Amino acid sequence: MFGNVIEEIVLSRWKLILGQSADPTEEIQLTGEEERIEKLLQTAYGDRQTGGFGKSSAKVRKWLEGIREHFSPEVVSLMQKDVLERQNASEMLLEAELIEKIEPDIQLVAIIISLQELLPDTTRKVAKDLVARLVRKIEEKLRTRIQHAVRRGLSPRSxxxxxxxxxxxxxxxxxxxxxxxxxxxxxxxxxxxxxxxKGYMLKELFLVIDKSESMISSAIHASVIGAILASLKSIRTHIIFFDTEIQDVTDKYRDPVDILFSVPMGGGTDIGRALNYTYQQMRYPKRSLVFLISDLDEYAPLDDLESAINRITSSGCNLEALLTLNEDGKTEFNHKVATMFQTRGVRPYSCTADKFPDILCERLMKL
Known part of the structure; x- marks a missing residue:
């Protein structure tokens, strides 16, 4: 009996690899989850008759969401590249006539941002236009509140x-x-x-943004918030993205759309390196406020991260660890690393974009 179970598992795996054509009489039964995976694979790697998306942009979006649910980030990246080459999905997804009819949401924009390096030049402008439509909505919602938060937070107190x-x-x-x-x-x-x-020192604000795949939604909101803050002369704002490398876009862009399309999303995570770089940019640590925006899924040695946290906190700098900065505040995070932060006086917490202005104001008042 045990041998039969093993044989069924092996056969089902081969069916997923070879496709539906390898079992035309459907003698091999797949589970519900295996059937969903088979459809995802067939869409990407099937022939013109059985694969592809037809003329439905909804199918493209559903497929992209599906592969993120069933495959690892490394496999997702590979499948995205394959489907764009084999099925011409980017041209269809970003066709101007279709884009005009699509109401962008954060999930769709996150998908486009994650695919930006694979987009051909002919579709890149259309993609930026779609992203801009959502970004403007977020800007309209947050700009006045962030400006007010900074004014209140920086109002002089004797x-x-x-x-x-x-x-x-x-x-x-x-x-x-x-x-x-x-x-x-x-x-x-x-x-x-x-x-x-006497002698006013300009306060410094650092947005240190994890650009891994799981943090794209937060990176979108952080880019909008960073661009708004960068437009204010009353505070100096630094916008720093990181994976295992650092990408500092401070003073390079004013439009959050340009920020998002200048930063390739995805990759590993080296928070310790990002915090050390941030510390090096500080003029007056005691007048600096750092918002680390990350799910804390650290790839690098934890000893290095521990040293970086201690270096910043012992300098008198105010360090905040936001596990997310999106619409609903929901996230999965590394609990072990979160505990490391907390034992060093930095309590990680989730935050919505809507709550951020109030938190910003409160923290600025304490500088």
């Missing part, structure tokens, strides 16, 4: 100071010293002075 070297906040100084009022002379003799230190 502190107790030495009056000889500061700009005095007279209102606060009087209120805090009202008990020192002298009736005989009708004067207040301050015991504590409040004011602003």
């Amino acid at each position: 502190h107790e100071v030495n009056p000889a070297g500061s700009l005095i906040d007279w209102k606060k100084t009087i209120i805090r010293n009202i008990k020192s009022y002298q009736p005989e002379t009708a004067q207040i003799i301050p015991e504590r002075w409040f004011g602003f230190y």
